[in-house]
Amino acid sequence: RIDEWAQAINNRELETVAGMYEESEGVVVSWPDGTRAVGSEEATRALNDYFNGIQFLSMGPQNVAVHVLNRQVAVASFRFSMDVVHNDTRRDPFSGQGTLVWTHENDADEWQIRIQHLGRNPY
Numbered sequence: 001r002i003d004e005w006a007q008a009i010n011n012r013e014l015e016t017v018a019g020m021y022e023e024s025e026g027v028v029v030s031w032p033d034g035t036r037a038v039g040s041e042e043a044t045r046a047l048n049d050y051f052n053g054i055q056f057l058s059m060g061p062q063n064v065a066v067h068v069l070n071r072q073v074a075v076a077s078f079r080f081s082m083d084v085v086h087n088d089t090r091r092d093p094f095s096g097q098g099t100l101v102w103t104h105e106n107d108a109d110e111w112q113i114r115i116q117h118l119g120r121n122p123y
Contacts, residue, residue, distance in 0.1 A: 002064055010058055022113060025038070027039060027043050029043040029115075035050060053087060055086065061078045064078040077097070078097075078098050079097060079098070081094075102114065
């Protein structure tokens with residue numbers, strides 16, 4: 001599921017990415033630029049705003065560790081590298097640390113992201 005998420009981000013499939021987040025007011029999403037959104041609507045808006053400010057993004061999760069805490073919750077932590085080309089053609093390659101908290105409701109078909117934190121490593 002994490003591979004699907006990263007591939008959708010890299011392919012700029014925003015509807016697919018947005019569909020991977022839990023539809024609730026409890027969703028919390030943060031991006032490496034410091035953008036933080038709470039709730040489904042705000043998270044979708046932040047996703048679109050982030051991608052509207054860039055031309056290209058390549059993200060590569062590395063060393064993914066997934067811990068299934070119970071039937072409804074799993075936590076994934078990983079390093080990532082990201083290369084972003086902004087609309088002004090400025091290039092911004094960097095690395096960071098990521099954490100995704102996934103939830104799975106009994107009536108849901110797939111795991112969904114409840115919390116996303118993508119933090120940029122300091123220089």
